[in-house]
Amino acid sequence: MSHLVAPSVLSADFGNLQRDIELINHSDADWFHVDIMDGVFVPNISFGFPVLKTIQKHAKKPLDVHLMIVDPDRYTSQFKDAGAEILTFHLEACNHLHRSIQNIKNSGMKAGVALNPHTSIHLLEDIIVDIDLVCVMSVNPGFGGQKFIENTFTKVAALKKLITEKNSKALIEIDGGVDLNNYQKLVSVGADVLVAGNTVFGSSNPTQTITQLKTI
Numbered sequence: 001m002s003h004l005v006a007p008s009v010l011s012a013d014f015g016n017l018q019r020d021i022e023l024i025n026h027s028d029a030d031w032f033h034v035d036i037m038d039g040v041f042v043p044n045i046s047f048g049f050p051v052l053k054t055i056q057k058h059a060k061k062p063l064d065v066h067l068m069i070v071d072p073d074r075y076t077s078q079f080k081d082a083g084a085e086i087l088t089f090h091l092e093a094c095n096h097l098h099r100s101i102q103n104i105k106n107s108g109m110k111a112g113v114a115l116n117p118h119t120s121i122h123l124l125e126d127i128i129v130d131i132d133l134v135c136v137m138s139v140n141p142g143f144g145g146q147k148f149i150e151n152t153f154t155k156v157a158a159l160k161k162l163i164t165e166k167n168s169k170a171l172i173e174i175d176g177g178v179d180l181n182n183y184q185k186l187v188s189v190g191a192d193v194l195v196a197g198n199t200v201f202g203s204s205n206p207t208q209t210i211t212q213l214k215t216i
Contacts, residue, residue, distance in 0.1 A: 004193045005213045006031035006064050006173070007206075009055060010046055011197030017051075020201065021058045027210040031064040031086070033175070033195045036079075038069040041093050042142035049082045056083025064193075066114060066175065068141050069093065073100055080107045088112030088135050088173075091119060101130050112173070116141060117149050121159045128168045133193070134159060139176030148177030153189050160190030183213055 007029050012020035024032060034052060039045040056063055065084040069075075072089035079087050087109045094100050097113070104111035112133035113124065117140060124134065136156060139146035156172055163170050173193035174186050183194055196213055203209040 003187045003191060003214070003216075004030035004171075005210055006033035006193055006195050007200045007210065008033045008035060008175075008195050008197030010035045011201040013201070017054070018058055021055060023206055024210075025058075025060045027207045028214045029061065029210050031062045031193070032059050033064045033066060033197075034084075035066050036069060037142065041070045041090065042068045044142045049078060052079070052082040052084070059083070062086060064088070064112075064173075064195075066112075066135060067093075068114075073103060076103050076107050080109055084109055086110045086112055086133060088114050088133060090114045090116065090141075091123060092116055097127055098130065101127065114141075114175070117151070121155060121162060124159075125162065125166070128162060128166045128170055131168065131170045133171045133173055134163075135173045135175050135195075137176055138174050138178070141176075146177055148179070148182055153185060156186065156191055157189040163190075178213075180209070180212055184216060187216060 007024050035046050037044045037046040062085040063083050064086040067089045070093050087104050091113050101111045110132035112135055113131050114135035116137050138149050138152040159172055171192040172190055174191045175195040178194045178196045179199045200206045200209050
């Protein structure tokens, strides 16, 4: 499988949101990455169900929804109703990992688990076969435009090894600081999905930048 690119809507122009959604629709991007922040788990607030439903209304590609919130189990069915196809929650925000994964899958979505930069991939050993996606945070969650953490390369390689050893089908997604200088190395060490926010929407030609991120 060639790697996927998921532009982050958090970096879009909210005053021209439909325009930017259509831009992604007509680009080589594969998914929409949508960050949901509650101001508690991370020190920032993004948007909730009304905006997500608006994105879903216009989007012609899957919505990859990343929850940076406490107690994510409360809202599983609501995110499904709002259009999420992949729903990812943070391991650090969850007390019962297996149950949370099953709740998402039973709701008809693919289940993802996100790891903060300090969190070891070994915490996924007993559950990796049940996960559809692992979102490796390559910056501290909460804000776009941060500097990429170099240890991510080592972490991704180790995660890829674990996935292979356990015969898991989980995809590895990288979120934070992905740009035209590091994306090829990320793919080479095992990344399957690249989330790109400022790199895409801060570009003078976002469509062309997405195409570049798809090219190895």
